[in-house]
Amino acid sequence: MTETPKRHVVRRPAVVRKLLSLYEAPSYLEIGVCAGATFHKVEAPRKVAVDPEFRFDHEQAQRDHPGTEYHQVTSDEYFGRIIAEDETFDVIFLDGLHTFEQTLRDLNNALLHLQPHGVMLIDDVSPPTYLASVPDRETFFRVREWMGVTDKAWMGDVFKLVHFIETFHQGLSFRTISNNHGQAVVWRERRPSVRERTVADIGTLSFEQFVLEQGALRSARFGVILRELRARAGPAPPLRRPPDSPPP
Secondary structure (H helix, E strand, O other): OOOOOOOOOOOHHHHHHHHHOOOOOOEEEEEOOOOOOOHHHOOOOEEEEEOOOOOOOHHHHHHHOOOEEEEOOOHHHHHHHHOOOOOOEEEEEEOOOOOHHHHHHHHHHHHOOEEEEEEEEEOOOOOOOOHHHOOOHHHHHHHHHHHOOOOOOOOOOOOHHHHHHHHHOOOEEEEEEOOOOOOEEEEEOOOOOOOOOOHHHHHOOOHHHHHHOHHHHOEEOHHHHHHHHHOOOOOOOOOOOOOOOOOO
16 A cells, blocks of 8 residues: 655745745744744844733843844834834744734835845734634634634634735735645735735635635745746845944
8 A cells, every 4th residue: 555645844934944045145023933933043134023912031032143133013013113114024923913904014015125036924814723714813712712623723814814915915916835734825916817806805704715725825845936936027226224324
């Protein structure tokens, strides 16, 4: 009897490292760092961490890693008050509050700071169960306890964001990684058409509809997505000076 080969699962840090490798001297922004499980496993000349409550000593981490910034604020405050208006990043990872509304706000704000040939990674767009798709965190915990479920996976309704991009961001292309827990890779490249939906359609999208409309995710293995990104046409992005450096 032939055994079915196990699917290779690509983890968050590996995804980010591969995306960063697309750039000569990459800059990296992570929204929703929490304990730093991804942030501290990737390297880039410039790294910025944003979280309202780091679960580690971020002040010591700042001292240990010169050139890396830690901002213990909400993403709204970071985008609205802290980041320079002209600052851009090569790779931006969104892993903040697991709700469609907040992640949509993070997406729109982050797009203003993604360099033209940059890539954005959005976490948790493919919940494996109905329970994992519950948008309210406290409700998730209460129902999980009542059901006696041990699976801790909670992704909220971020899955709606892929449908929003598909309809309302025609200038963006995207793929969802099929060989991990479900992350959307997004980059600037216009698409010839959009799927007709209303904002209300997306806001009320149910988990059942998400399951039945899997084609909207445009899923592919991460290796395929990387090849697509490397094959993108267009000139290489201009080299950027570090913040506060004098002009050449």
